[in-house]
Amino acid sequence: MTWSMFLPLLVGGIALAVISAVAGVMDNRGNSERAERWRDYGFLLMLAFAAWTVILLIVAIFNKPNSVGDMLTIILVVVVFFALLLLVFFGISLLVGALGRRTDRRRQVTTDEV
Numbered sequence: 001m002t003w004s005m006f007l008p009l010l011v012g013g014i015a016l017a018v019i020s021a022v023a024g025v026m027d028n029r030g031n032s033e034r035a036e037r038w039r040d041y042g043f044l045l046m047l048a049f050a051a052w053t054v055i056l057l058i059v060a061i062f063n064k065p066n067s068v069g070d071m072l073t074i075i076l077v078v079v080v081f082f083a084l085l086l087l088v089f090f091g092i093s094l095l096v097g098a099l100g101r102r103t104d105r106r107r108q109v110t111t112d113e114v
Contacts, residue, residue, distance in 0.1 A: 005056060012049055016042055 019042040027035035061068055 005059070008052055009049060012045055012052075016045055016049075019045065 019038055023035045023038035023042065026032075026038065060071075
């Protein structure tokens with residue numbers, strides 16, 4: 001696969017940034033109806049990106065069938081890594097929340113403590 005097959009995604013990303021900026025400016029100027037129309041154009045562009053990405057995936061699978069196993073291994077490693085990272089951050093947030101409740105000076109007084 002040549003680099004030029006990925007060029008539409010690069011140009012489309014720049015176009016999406018411009019569309020988003022134009023919609024934001026129009027919304028700030030009080031023209032929310034036209035801003036929504038520009039956001040709709042951006043959404044259609046994102047749908048085109050998704051279709052092109054699927055096409056690139058199919059071409060890559062048929063171009064390099066021996067690399068499919070490597071691709072699946074890399075995807076699995078990335079998914080497992082981010083799942084573990086998410087669990088670590090969730091545990092840290094639970095720990096910080098528990099410590100914050102323990103050291104809070106504004107504890108609620110209940111009838112059990114009176």
